[in-house]
Every structure is written in C-alpha cells, then in structure tokens.
Amino acid sequence: MPSIYLHVPFCTRKCPYCDFFSVEGHSACLHAYPRKLIEHLRLCRHQATGPVETIFFGGGTPSLLPPGEIGGILDEIAVHFSLSPQPEITLEANPGTLTSDSLRGYRQAGVNRLSLGIQSFNQQMLKTLGRIHTPEQARNAFCWARDAGFSNLSLDLMFGLPGQTDEDLEAELERIIELCPEHVSLYGLTIEQGTPFFDQHRKSRIIPADDETTARMYLDIDARLNAAGYGHYEISNFARPGFESRHNLRYWQRRSNLGFGAGAHSFCDLGWGRRMEVPADIERYFALLDKGEDPAVLLETFDRAGAMSETLYLGLRTAEGVDDRAFFNRFGQTVREAFPLAIERCGNHLRLIDGKWRMDLAGWLIFDHQILEFL
Ligand code: SF4
Incomplete structure (x- = not known):
C-alpha cells in the first residue's frame, strides 16, 4: 500500500531560516500548478501497488491553493488510484493564508488532518523568523479549523530561537496545551547553509540558543507534553494516542510513497x-x-547494507524502534549481528526492550551523532 505526497513549492514570502524547496510569489506558475499536478498523477497512475493509505499536501505552502483546487486534485486521485477505506489526508497550512471559509472548503474537499505552521505564539519571535502571520492569526486559524470540523489538528512550532528564554518556551507550551491539538511537532532551529540566517549567523547578527539551552528546552518539552497526555513518538513529534501521523510513520518505516510535484x-x-x-x-x-514524460529521476538504489543502515536510521527516530525479529526476517541477521560495534558505542542510549531496539531520550538528543555509528 503506498502513500501519496504532493509538493506545492510556493510561499507568500520566503522565511529566512528555511531551506525547503519553495519560491516566493510566482502567481502565474501557482495558477497553472494544480493542472500540472493532475497531469503528473495521470501519467504515473499505474505506479501504485495497492490502495493509497495516506495523502499529504506539503510544501511550501499548500494552503495557497484554494479549496476547489485541492478538491479537484483529491477527486483526480480517487479516479486513478484505489483508496484505503479511511485514508489520512493532510494539508500543511500557513495561518497567514487561512480564513474560516477556506478552512470549511478544505474540510468539505476531503482534507481530514490539518498541519498548522505556527512556529511561535510570540510576536517578536515570529518577526525574527520572518513569518507572515501574527499570534492572533494562528489562534484564529486553529479555532476556525475546529469550527470547520477538523478533529485531527497538528501544530508545528520551533524552539531554541534567538533570544528565547525558558519562560518564553514555557509560555509557548502553555498556549499549545490550552488549544489541545491532537498532534504537535517541535523542531529546534537549525542554521542551514544557503539561507539568509546562515549569512546573518556568520556575521553574528543571529545567535540561536546554544547547545546546552537547546538540550534543556528539549527535555522540558518532553516532560511538559508527556504530562499533558502527549506521547513522544518520534524525535520531534508528539501525539495524543491514536493521532500519530500515519503518513510520516510510513516514511520512518520505509514504506512506499509516491511523490508528485x-x-x-x-x-x-x-x-x-x-x-x-x-x-x-x-x-x-x-x-x-508537456512532453508527457515522467519528471522523476532515480536518486538512489539501495543494496542490502544500505537498506539495513537506513532501517536503523529511520526506525530509531521513533519510540516504536526497530523490531529485531522483523529485521532478522528481512535481512537474515539480527541488529546485534549486523551492527555489533555501533550498538556497543551507543552504550545505554540504545536498548533491546521487548524485542525492539529503542533509543532513549538522551540518545535522541544527540541522535545525529549516535546514528553515524550505523551508517
Ligand atoms: S512558509 Fe514554510 S516552506 Fe515557506 S518559506 Fe516559510 S518555512 Fe519555508
């Protein structure tokens, strides 16, 4: 069973920290884009190997496409692909692009999960991040989404922001808990090469939180959201039971995904x-x-060793971990047989519990370093 990902690479304004592929404005291209996505879906309709379990509109800012266009694309998917009985259909949305009407429209079009890019409820932080929305717009978007019938809402926020104090973070967590979304993603700010933040950082005009502060914040987030009933099911993701992102879980489990756009x-x-x-x-x-050609190009063909490494790299990001028996059935070796040295070097951060290899919270904190052992 595959999932479908549709990339919408347009944003009202480029945020200075962002290295995702998206372009500013380009209204003519944006206008033509849904038609092209539909042509792409038609062209590759035979590539699905079973019913589609999840559909994800990501970006960029997919909420720049009006509900009618999103509905048209979903109709097209329903024509050319078989769908599982209750597919998860997510739309990433920027609060600065939403109205109560558009949210009702997306819900009626079939979107059943909304991921709101809030980033912060603090006006000063939003300004630093170059976001187009205000804290008030973020709260309004959340309430309008609830009124529109969305019962599966996710909020995206960032931490370790320049000048952010522990009190600021606590205020952010209080706002989240007050709103009571089903899902929360919390990402530490990273300075990516090629972004305006990268240049500003080099000139010391942007100073993100130091490693110690970021680590303390991460542990605070874990404790606070756990106490509020959220399971920390992936390094950066929290959910109420049963509301884990089905789409992203499939990615961490190395299951088939068809990407369009x-x-x-x-x-x-x-x-x-x-x-x-x-x-x-x-x-x-x-x-x-226009030439009727599949625009996708091959990036990587995995061999057995590469597939084993990636199974660990992706699986250990999740609280579910890597099932030792499933790993053996797939690769003919247990995880310990395949990676004895890496396991030893991870020490107490990596344990085999109930047949599953799992990284602890302190291991997640230094995941990028730990996981090098398996690559
Ligand atoms: S709105 Fe999202 S995708 Fe667009 S530039 Fe900002 S962070 Fe990147």
Missing part, C-alpha cells in the same frame, strides 16, 4: 528500496509534463 521525493520498497526525486525546478517540471 517539483521537488517531491518518492520511495519504492521493492527489493532493498529505491528513492526517486522530481528535480526542484518548476519550469523544467512543467516542460517535462
């Missing part, structure tokens, strides 16, 4: 696995579709 990635789980990408170039994407 410029900059989208796909994964095919046949053999040891294959990863494809559609080049992040909107004009080229349009031109290839």
Whole structure:
C-alpha cells in the first residue's frame, strides 16, 4: 500500500531560516500548478501497488491553493488510484493564508488532518523568523479549523530561537496545551547553509540558543507534553494516542510513497528500496509534463547494507524502534549481528526492550551523532 505526497513549492514570502524547496510569489506558475499536478498523477497512475493509505499536501505552502483546487486534485486521485477505506489526508497550512471559509472548503474537499505552521505564539519571535502571520492569526486559524470540523489538528512550532528564554518556551507550551491539538511537532532551529540566517549567523547578527539551552528546552518539552497526555513518538513529534501521523510513520518505516510535484521525493520498497526525486525546478517540471514524460529521476538504489543502515536510521527516530525479529526476517541477521560495534558505542542510549531496539531520550538528543555509528 503506498502513500501519496504532493509538493506545492510556493510561499507568500520566503522565511529566512528555511531551506525547503519553495519560491516566493510566482502567481502565474501557482495558477497553472494544480493542472500540472493532475497531469503528473495521470501519467504515473499505474505506479501504485495497492490502495493509497495516506495523502499529504506539503510544501511550501499548500494552503495557497484554494479549496476547489485541492478538491479537484483529491477527486483526480480517487479516479486513478484505489483508496484505503479511511485514508489520512493532510494539508500543511500557513495561518497567514487561512480564513474560516477556506478552512470549511478544505474540510468539505476531503482534507481530514490539518498541519498548522505556527512556529511561535510570540510576536517578536515570529518577526525574527520572518513569518507572515501574527499570534492572533494562528489562534484564529486553529479555532476556525475546529469550527470547520477538523478533529485531527497538528501544530508545528520551533524552539531554541534567538533570544528565547525558558519562560518564553514555557509560555509557548502553555498556549499549545490550552488549544489541545491532537498532534504537535517541535523542531529546534537549525542554521542551514544557503539561507539568509546562515549569512546573518556568520556575521553574528543571529545567535540561536546554544547547545546546552537547546538540550534543556528539549527535555522540558518532553516532560511538559508527556504530562499533558502527549506521547513522544518520534524525535520531534508528539501525539495524543491514536493521532500519530500515519503518513510520516510510513516514511520512518520505509514504506512506499509516491511523490508528485517539483521537488517531491518518492520511495519504492521493492527489493532493498529505491528513492526517486522530481528535480526542484518548476519550469523544467512543467516542460517535462508537456512532453508527457515522467519528471522523476532515480536518486538512489539501495543494496542490502544500505537498506539495513537506513532501517536503523529511520526506525530509531521513533519510540516504536526497530523490531529485531522483523529485521532478522528481512535481512537474515539480527541488529546485534549486523551492527555489533555501533550498538556497543551507543552504550545505554540504545536498548533491546521487548524485542525492539529503542533509543532513549538522551540518545535522541544527540541522535545525529549516535546514528553515524550505523551508517
Ligand atoms: S512558509 Fe514554510 S516552506 Fe515557506 S518559506 Fe516559510 S518555512 Fe519555508
């Protein structure tokens, strides 16, 4: 069973910390884009190997597409692909682009999960991050979404922001808990090469929280959200029971995903696995579709060793961990047989509990360092 990811690479304004593929404005391209996504879906309709379990509109800012366009794309998917009985259909949305009417429209179009890019409820932090919305717009968007019938809402926030204090973080967590979303993603700010923040950081104009502060904040977030009933089910993700992102879980489990749109990635789980990408170039994407060509190119074909490493790399990000028996059935070796040295070097951070290899919270805190042992 595959999932479908649709990339919408447009934003009202580019945030200075963001290195995702998206372009500012480009209204003519934005207008033509849904039609191209539909052509792409038609072209690749035979690639699905079973009913589609999840659909995810990511970006960029998919909420720049009006509900009618999102509904048209979902109708097209329903025509060309078989859908599982209750597919999870997520739309990422920027609060600065939403109205109560548009939210009702998205819900009526079939979207049943909304992921709101809030980033912060603090006006000063939003300004630093170059966001187009205010804290009030964020709260309004959340309430309108509830009124529109969304019973599965996710909030995206960031921490370790320049100048953010423990008290600021506590205020953010209070706002989240007050609103009571089903799902929360919390990401530490990272300074990515090629972004305006990278240049500003080099000139010491932007100083994100130091490692010690970021680590303390991470542990605070874990404790506070756990106490409020959220399970910490992946390094950066929390959910009320039963509201874990089905789409993202599939990604961490290395299950097939069909990516559509410029900059989208796909994964095919046949053999040891294959990863494809559609080049992040909107004009080229349009031109290839005009010629009736599949715009995806092969990025990586995994061998057994690569598939084993990636199973650990992705699986250990989750609280569920890596099932030793399933690993043996797939690769003919247990995790300990395949990675004896890596396991030893991870020490107490990695344990085999009830047949599953799991990283503890302190291990997640230094995950990028720990996981190098398996690569
Ligand atoms: S709105 Fe999201 S995708 Fe667009 S620039 Fe900002 S962070 Fe990046």
